[in-house]
Amino acid sequence: MRVRPATQRGGGVLTKLSGREGQPRSAPDLNTGQGANRGVRPAAIEARALSRHFETRAGALPALVDVSLAAGSGEFVSIIGPSGCGKTTLFNILAGLERPNAGAVLMDGADSTGQPGGVGYMLQKDLLLPWKSTLDNAALGLQLQGVSWRRAREEARRWFLRFGLEGFEREYPHALSGGMRQRAALLRTFLARREVLLLDEPFGALDALTRAEMQEWLLDVWAEFDKTIVLVTHDVDEAIFLSDRVYVMTPRPGRVAAEVEISLPRPRVYDKVVTSVPFLALKRKLLDTLGSHR
Numbered sequence: 383m384r385v386r387p388a389t390q391r392g393g394g395v396l397t398k399l400s401g402r403e404g405q406p407r408s409a410p411d412l413n414t415g416q417g418a419n420r421g422v423r424p425a426a427i428e429a430r431a432l433s434r435h436f437e438t439r440a441g442a443l444p445a446l447v448d449v450s451l452a453a454g455s456g457e458f459v460s461i462i463g464p465s466g467c468g469k470t471t472l473f474n475i476l477a478g479l480e481r482p483n484a485g486a487v488l489m490d491g492a493d494s495t496g497q498p499g500g501v502g503y504m505l506q507k508d509l510l511l512p513w514k515s516t517l518d519n520a521a522l523g524l525q526l527q528g529v530s531w532r533r534a535r536e537e538a539r540r541w542f543l544r545f546g547l548e549g550f551e552r553e554y555p556h557a558l559s560g561g562m563r564q565r566a567a568l569l570r571t572f573l574a575r576r577e578v579l580l581l582d583e584p585f586g587a588l589d590a591l592t593r594a595e596m597q598e599w600l601l602d603v604w605a606e607f608d609k610t611i612v613l614v615t616h617d618v619d620e621a622i623f624l625s626d627r628v629y630v631m632t633p634r635p636g637r638v639a640a641e642v643e644i645s646l647p648r649p650r651v652y653d654k655v656v657t658s659v660p661f662l663a664l665k666r667k668l669l670d671t672l673g674s675h676r
């Protein structure tokens with residue numbers, strides 16, 4: 383993991399940095415599983431024709447049908463779709479926590495279906511443990527990788543300024559604002575030493591202003607940590623603002639209805655981007671796709 387701690391940079395709570403933001407990225411080619419401009423490098427993570435149903439009292443409930451998608455190394459990909467369309471189910475399968483009934487998950491081209499531990503995963507409603515301090519919560523991702531308690535805390539502490547948490551190391555989660563709690567959970571995920579991060583609605587519970595600020599901040603941190611991010615959201619603006627590509631899913635059973643390239647230049651500044659003509663055209667396109675599958 384190439385990380386550059388920014389504690390020495392100073393600055394405000396949500397310190398901005400220039401980084402990879404601004405560089406073009408390439409989408410992986412689903413047919414070959416290879417990044418178009420990356421020679422032979424396969425997708426960092428790929429869902430290949432995944433289907434999943436659940437056995438319920440009323441019979442088999444199809445949640446996902448034939449879902450294929452991929453994220454290239456260093457890409458930011460979002461998945462948007464209505465509630466209940468199978469986004470969390472898809473993430474559980476990508477993370478290896480659940481097995482699909484059909485299809486496969488590949489990481490860097492190798493089959494990882496049903497194998498947990500390959501990705502960093504921030505669960506929807508990723509709660510911090512209320513009996514642990516913010517520092518211990520943040521260090522948990524490293525500890526789960528086998529890093530000693532002391533070293534995990536040392537490394538996590540170095541990122542507190544960058545994640546807008548400085549001074550709250552010893553506080554318990556109840557003393558943090560909603561945005562701070564989300565950043566602490568994100569820090570735990572970022573520190574998990576995995577190249578691919580799955581973020582399931584990380585900003586779902588935040589108000590619009592905090593959300594916009596967090597989105598800008600997330601892009602900066604993403605650039606700095608050099609990760610591949612796959613993010614689930616209900617929010618069309620959020621998906622467009624953050625992503626290199628957006629997958630739109632149909633209502634349950636979830637299928638991929640469309641894949642939309644977001645070629646807005648980076649770095650992206652929220653107020654400028656979301657009022658720009660290209661952004662609004664993309665928004666129209668995504669809303670039309672979502673609407674046509676209602």
Ligand SMILES: Nc1ncnc2c1ncn2[C@@H]1O[C@H](COP(=O)(O)OP(=O)(O)OP(=O)(O)O)[C@@H](O)[C@H]1O
Binds near residue numbers: 467
């Ligand atoms: N363990 C389970 N047993 C039975 N049904 C399940 C199970 N997990 C999910 N489902 C069903 O599968 C469908 C997809 O659920 P999932 O949580 O993946 O949706 P989602 O897109 O993440 O929704 P939301 O946006 O509300 O989080 C739903 O109808 C849900 O009830």
Ligand SMILES: [Mg+2]
Binds near residue numbers: 469470471582
């Ligand atoms: Mg969900």
